[in-house]
Amino acid sequence: MPTLELILLGTGSPIHQPHRSGNAQIIRGGEINVLIDVGWGATVRMFQCGVGPPQIDAVFVTHLHSDHTTDFADLLVMRWVGGITKPLRVYGPEGTESMIAGYRQALEADTRFRFAHHGEQLAPVGTECDVTEISAGQEPTEVATIGEITVKAFEVDHRPVMPAYGFRFERGAKSIVISGDTNACPGLLNGAQGADILVADSMNKKMMSALEDNLRSSGRGLQAALLGDAHTYHADVKDAAEIAQQAGVKHLVLSHVMPSILEEQIPQFTEGLDGIFKGEISVGHDLARYGIE
Numbered sequence: 582m583p584t585l586e587l588i589l590l591g592t593g594s595p596i597h598q599p600h601r602s603g604n605a606q607i608i609r610g611g612e613i614n615v616l617i618d619v620g621w622g623a624t625v626r627m628f629q630c631g632v633g634p635p636q637i638d639a640v641f642v643t644h645l646h647s648d649h650t651t652d653f654a655d656l657l658v659m660r661w662v663g664g665i666t667k668p669l670r671v672y673g674p675e676g677t678e679s680m681i682a683g684y685r686q687a688l689e690a691d692t693r694f695r696f697a698h699h700g701e702q703l704a705p706v707g708t709e710c711d712v713t714e715i716s717a718g719q720e721p722t723e724v725a726t727i728g729e730i731t732v733k734a735f736e737v738d739h740r741p742v743m744p745a746y747g748f749r750f751e752r753g754a755k756s757i758v759i760s761g762d763t764n765a766c767p768g769l770l771n772g773a774q775g776a777d778i779l780v781a782d783s784m785n786k787k788m789m790s791a792l793e794d795n796l797r798s799s800g801r802g803l804q805a806a807l808l809g810d811a812h813t814y815h816a817d818v819k820d821a822a823e824i825a826q827q828a829g830v831k832h833l834v835l836s837h838v839m840p841s842i843l844e845e846q847i848p849q850f851t852e853g854l855d856g857i858f859k860g861e862i863s864v865g866h867d868l869a870r871y872g873i874e
């Protein structure tokens with residue numbers, strides 16, 4: 582069994598696509614499974630990868646954009662009916678507590694109906710969560726220890742989304758870093774130092790501009806404008822490669838892939854990156870797995 586394993590559940594963006602779900606990933610180390618972000622489709626992908634909601638020990642939320650959070654409702658119900666008896670540990674930025682309270686409130690009638698129908702077979706815990714709102718600056722700060730995995734948070738630049746964090750997961754000398762949604766910034770550079778794997782927010786701005794031109798010429802001006810706005814708060818693939826090189830990362834995994842490319846577009850998506858980053862580069866896809874021995 583690898584020291585740390587990364588499973589990409591969702592590698593897409595807010596706009597739904599059949600082949601890339603909303604952002605979510607699992608990091609495994611020993612008996613521990615940690616979920617980072619819970620974008621749309623995450624729960625289905627968990628069943629597909631064989632690590633179900635009841636097996637998740639803790640959840641870390643990078644920021645409160647919908648493409649990172651909206652599967653919380655399904656996760657909480659599937660965990661409960663899967664037999665879990667303890668609240669789910671959730672760590673996230675300021676606002677996480679009220680967001681979770683909102684999802685739980687939306688499930689209030691469902692929870693009541695299931696208790697009424699199934700009685701004591703279901704644990705009293707219901708959809709309860711144990712939420713910790715974290716804070717961190719540009720230096721990685723330890724925020725939790727889950728089993729043998731130490732978790733550090735660092736602030737990233739996804740303005741106007743504030744706060745927004747990236748996370749570094751360490752087990753022994755091995756590390757996996759999740760950038761969260763961000764531009765290249767000092768926090769990410771510090772957080773990614775020497776990482777075995779960096780999972781990086783990645784937008785190919787040239788391909789995005791071409792997509793926006795197509796949308797505009799087919800009369801979908803609003804969609805083109807919204808995508809155009811997204812350029813300001815996501816790293817271009819070249820910036821992600823630059824940060825990975827500066828930080829001495831071993832393996833760069835491009836995720837939060839925008840535009841939502843197909844397999845045959847990977848060479849275009851990654852064009853020129855091998856001249857910037859000298860390590861291994863992968864373009865993530867849903868259910869991809871990467872182990873570190």
Ligand SMILES: [Zn+2]
Nearest residue numbers: 644646739762
């Ligand atoms: Zn975002």
Ligand SMILES: [Zn+2]
Nearest residue numbers: 604646648762
């Ligand atoms: Zn996002």
